[in-house]
Amino acid sequence: MSIPIMPVYVDVKLREVQESGRLDYRSRSLPTWCPGCGYFAIVEGMTHACNEMGIPRDQAVVVSGIGCSSRFPFFVDLYGVHTLHGRALPVATGIKTANDRLTVIAVGGDGDGFAIGGGHISHAAKRNVDITYLLFDNGIYGLTKGQTSPLSAVGLKTTTTPFENPERPLNPLMMLLSYGASWVGQAYAGRPDHLREMITQAIAHRGFSYLHILSPCVTFDKTSKTYVNLGLQTRDLPESHDPGDLMAAMHQAQDLDHPALGLYYQQFRPTLGDTFEQVIAKSGGSSS
Amino acid sequence: MNATDIQIAICGSAGDGTIAAGDILRNAVAAAGYRVICFDVYPPEIRGFGKCISRLRITTEQSYSLKRQSDVLVSLDDSHTIPHAGEVRDNGAVIFESQPISPCAEGEHMSGHVLPGQIPYGFPIRELAQKATGGARSRNLVVLGFIAGLLGLAPASFQKIIEKKFAKQGPKVVARNQAGFQAGFDAGKGSFKLDDAAFGPFEKPASAGKVIMLSGNAAVVQGCIDAELATFFGYPITPATTIMERLATELPKRGHRLLQTEDEISAMAATVGAGFAGARAATATSGPGLALMAEMLGLATITETPCVIFVSQRGGPSTGMPTKTEQSDLNAALYGSPGDAQRIVIAPTNVEGCYRCAGKAFEMAERYQTPVIVLLDLYLSNRYETVTLAASGPPFVLDANKPLRRLEPGEVYKRYALTADGVSPRAVPGDAGCMHVITGLEHNELGRPNDSAEMHTAMSRKRHDKLQAALEHPDFAVTKRFGNTGRVKVGILAWGSTFGECLEAMFMAQAEGIVCSAMKVVMLSPFPTKAISAFMDDCDAVLVPEVNYEGQFAQLVQGVLARPVVRLSRVPSSPMPVELILGEIRRLSGVTASAIAS
Amino acid sequence: MRGDHVSPEKSDPSQDPFRQGTIHYSDDPRDAGWVRQNIPCQTACPAGTNVPAYIRAIAEGQHGQAYEINREANVLPGVLGRICSRPCESACRHGWAGNGDPVGICNLKRSAADMKDASHRITERLYAPTGKRVAVVGAGPAGVAAAYDLSLLGHDVTIFEREEKPGGMLRYGIPEFRLPRSMLEIELHNALRLGVQLRTGIAVGAGKGAMRVSTLLADFDAVLLATGCMAPVYLPLRGVPEGADLTQHCQDVEYGLGFLMDLHRGQNKRVGRRVAVVGAGFTALDCARVARRLGGQEVTIHLRTSEEYIPVTSEELFETKREGIRIKGLRTPVALRTDENGRLTGVEFVQNRLGGWRENGRRLAAPIEGSEFVEACDTLIIAIGQKTVNDFLDMRVEVDRSGNVRVAENGMTSVHGLFAAGDYVHGASTAIEAIGHARKIADKIDTWLVNRKRHRMVRMEPVAAPPREPAHDFIPRQHMPTIPLPERHQLTHEVECGYNRDLAGEEAKRCYLCDLRYQIDVNRCIYCRACIEVAPRNCIKLVCDVEVKPDGTHGPLQETKEWQKVAAIWIDNNECIRCGACFKVCPVHCISITRNHFVTVDG
């Protein structure tokens, strides 16, 4: 493949970015993640997505737990709640219950989501609360300086598994598919363009959308989920994949060695808000 | 006396390797035979812009706390270090980067903040690192080398420590870091020395026992190991995480087990389970985790299951200040469970105490069948001191269980038999014929649920009374008095890490001619009423310094003894400043206790 | 199961398909502006020598190739490698504040000439014969450079030279200890052997027996005057008529250029024990150093201004001082002192103070009334400059106020078919300026003769990976070895020894290779700042704005620390030292490198 290297003119680029309007979605202060962290791509992707979708900044809330990823609300200029470890989803559910018109996005890391907060995901998925859950999977505990996480690979040496992690990592996509999440997708921080598109779709989905984002921890994981490894391992879902086919989605989700990127599964069914309305309707009341 | 007493502060931004530099430095000087006390301050973010400071006081005799003024200050990041320029004494050295890569606005460079009495040492840290190692990563080692060269420390012990520290990353990394150190060393040695901080000639003292360098948390681990801890469950939380990290390496080597659970709720539950099964079991956490464990702690109390919980306090409430020290979890440790949650709470005052308390905690847990909370704080967990381990081996009893009496034929095993000392012989799964059920419900001697007033009173009394014996626990000083004996103007009553500062202040006050003494209180529950009361009898005024806002310990003392004390409760996000305590001593030595009471 | 997306196959970012680009040619003014702004050495070189390219060739051990790259811009690399005034080094990025000393560009040029293979074959790119005939008057650097270019372009060229041998100032104005004649001979020969007819010993002028310009105009399709600046600027002195030739006035007075030319024509020159040299240029320094070798014991250079403001390289000044020559500033000679026999005993000077600035950037000096003093000396050499003479023309040609001939945009003088180049047009300058100008005029003559045009484009060639190593930044500038002071008594013994292979290799590594252009693909950048983390200086910036000037160059990048305003992370090529650290660390491989230079294309 041979593409002519075209010169890039910085004046043109600067104007293009400024005029796009996406910078408005950023915070004033610079993100404090380690340089090179994949999370930068996620915050970039989200500002792109919100901008493209024209979501008013005061109509969106980002909710997080504890961990590196959970600093996220501080780096976008939206409403945000930085809750306790593992407790992002219940708080987000409360917000959505109180005001259905808000765009609510929960973010968190793999430890926050699948260790301490693991119990909450299944319930959020089951209720089909209309929020987007961006799960940042770097397979390690970054903020506490590199302990093993539920998504750490077998054999990963961390400070708490100095003789290699003996445990199989969870398969989050399988879990979410079986929990009944109504939108399940996967993206990779090293492919920012694709990531941007997936975030847009996830937010657009009506119902509980779960986007699993593979993202290297450049500080504590030098061997497992690195840019090099993930670049080699990841693949696109086959073009023939039908997002309505749950079994096909589960089949794809089984391949942990070569994680496929894209939309695994999508289903449309009443959201938590809808069921509230149904209950109200059944009870004979009416919404205010 | 040609005693060395040098305090070095290294300050940088997270990611500059500030803490790592402090680590190498303390290990190197300890290896050379010096006594060290060291405390690092770092931000909650791994990278980004947070401030890290590593302070080390290096002495020929063990000191009790850091000094107010450092002799040497090193800047790895001027924006963070500039506010600390004043902490260097006159004729001390301020070391900084002379060739920063980016332009700085006026006033943003360290050189503009060196006070007239201090000696500036600007040198091209980054350039030396890049020349010697091909990258700027080793700036911290260059700086270490510079310090060693300037102060006249032999490079050999540093090179050895560097090799040890980086061995895992391969010989290339070792060589790179050693080259960085050497480049800095040459620069430091080549610098014309104008400051007067120097290491005097020093013979490594022949010491009884083994002198090692430990952090408070490492000492806890050593205590656990020497007490033959068999199972550990934990969940990462600053500043207790390093206990688990070290144990993760150490326990398997000894055939013991460690499991990182999904949260503190689970960690505590597993600890209780293992305790029930007869193994020595422990967990470690900080305030927020303690809160999660509160429910499970209650279960341990009511089921009389031995277990040990190390709680390293940080700034609270809630998530609070994860990387700042505080002593504000005393109430939570004493009372933090529903119901009359009797338990033993002990708090070491220095790193050596961490070791002793850790080991003794297992003895007490077994002896009195209770959860034992060992209350540390971030300052104690993370500070490093040189510790002497007894040559005669660990001073801990490895089986402190009350012997189980062989059952008479037909006798039913009473797990909660009411006895004179309140302790019921405990059976664990595997003990023949002693099958029983433990429960969180109030129960009778058999362990069967029973909520009668009489039984609840009897069991409450049992759980309370059995702990009183801990005040006389063998080979364990629950309180200790220092300084002047007999009648004193001022008595300092303190607990936990703050006691070091109290002692330092007391020595300074004595030097000023003030008659005073200080008592450390190691056991906080059950409360050593007699000893403290006797101490207070000797004091015209009693001062209680502690790092919390509400004066939790002072309240405890006043509540139990109904006697007045002077509170010095501050939350400076750092250890209690010595001069603050000294100021109070001076003030109190001029007035009478009764004046304060009114 | 694999999808269409091609993932990077290896950790080596150079394998990224996005980098496997092809060569691109651009005539966007911003690309031309980039090259001008970013390759300061090439921009500073009057001949436009592609410095990064030839230094890279030397670093790769390809001295012959380096020589050829030089020769594309300047047909006398071995000569200029010794005597060039080095405007490139004053501009070199490595010499900018905080970056250390400039790269020894000139010394490397010399090493390319010295170290190319003995069997090195030069390459020439010849155009088809045009049948046009061009006469060039003067075989100095300008004349030779123009003749060479014109001959490549297919014209028949004849050079007329007054002296016995070609070379002009190079042969007659520069001492052999600075420029060995063997090197000059070879390079002149190579320049002229493609069919240029060289006719020496033929004076062109109005005098008897001389070739007339009008005759040349009749015989040739075009005539190029490249006669340089051969007349001395006279020094006004008290008691001497204005414009008088001082050498007639006193036998112990010499004009610098005349002194050197006499010497190189083979005359026996003598100087007294105490020699005063007046002047501030290379000629003044050369005269002083020659005088020292001719036995002058106390040789002093007298300056109107001070050392700071004189147009010579610091190395040359240093070597001059090392040879025991004293330099005294802020003085202007006002009168000669002679004894009863008319022999010089001293020079009367007036003390100066520094004045304003001349248009050419030089400093003015103003005499202080009543501050006269005398310095004793036996010989006075006046080397305050040369000017053009036009009295050899047998026709009227328009000149400007200072007597220099006017040339139009197409290179022609006011006389149809008569062109002019080099010092003859600009007044006394340097060899490299003369060559640079002559090449431009040759190009214009060609256009005028056969209506061919050429223009410049920027050639952008993708580079797979950074060619430099960070350690190269710490190599100190390699000093030019010189012969010891005691051996400097011969006029012909070259003082500078030239780099050996090791020195040349080390010095070549120092070059930042400013022709490398590092760019971030803003569309793919995730703003993670990993590149900034490894940047060796403040070269990668969080940018909110930039000004593009009409000439295509950029103003400074406007930086911001507010995340909301960071429209791009951009590499400031002005600060960039081409270390490549950013390229290696970028997690999404959004940094590309291209090698950019000007190419000249027909049409």
Next chain:
Amino acid sequence: MNASASSAQGPRRYVIIGNGVAGNQAAELLRERDPDSRITILTNSRLLFYNRYLLPQLFKGHQSWHAFLANPPEYYVQRRIEVRRDCRVVSVDTRNKQVKLAHNEPIGYDALLVATGGRSHLPEDLADCRSLFHHFGTYEAAVTTRKALPDNGTVVMLGGDMIGLDLARTLLAVSCRVILVTHETTFWPHKLTAEERADALAALEKMGIELIDGDARGGVTSVEAGAPGLPARRVVFRQGGDLYGDVVMPFYGLTPLVEFMVGTGTDIERGLLVNTTLRTSDPSIYAAGDVCQIWSEQDHAYRFYYGYKNVRAMGAVAAINMTGGHEHFATTQEETLGRDGQGHIDSPFWACE
């Protein structure tokens, strides 16, 4: 980032480059005359201002730098004089009125005083042996020299300006051997006739200094490290011959330290050119001390003035004029080489309070 101070708002900002006699004298007067101003001294040195004229005492016995400090640290605190030590000035941006430091920090000023003094001059033909010389210009250099000099050791002085001869007196007093290789700069900055010079040289010999006629020997060609077993340095002469010493020190007079001013547009010949009010060609820049060449109406030339008294007077004049005064510098310094009671030479340039 724009640190240039504006005189329209806030106190005036005086910046002094150089931490010697002139700079400190100026700082003291500036503070007296403009109590609200901000005063900053920039210096390469790591020490506060110390008395360089006293440095020969180092050779009489160990003394720490504390003994040489002219003022205690509190002096600067009380007078609010900022002393930025360990800072190298690389350039001055006269348009934006900023001094640029080597570490890339700009220091804005309203008025700037350059008082950097001079460094020991080394003739270009000795540049190759630069690393083999010992120096005396700073406390650090003097201590290094003293450490290199064994008891009763031999010092070879090249040139022999008055700074060197002052040191020579002390060295003789502590029983060192002093060999002086004469040069036209011997007795610099005194200007002596041939007779006076011969006379003064004779006096030096009488003091116990061994003289080598440098002119007759063709001057020094090189200084080399001594061979094993011999003293540490060897000095070689152009006309042949050599001599050995433990340290070799150049005393060829001073070169003004003005590199950072080159290119600023401020007039320089050898030193910064100033008028008698000590103002340079830039109206906000003054110069004082050994770095400036002052216009002399009498001599119709720019000339240097040396000696403690002159330098201090210059500092004062500059400070007065920087704060709106109009004072002219006039020397009160005796410049002739004298004799003391024993017939030993005595120089007014040695005078020091």
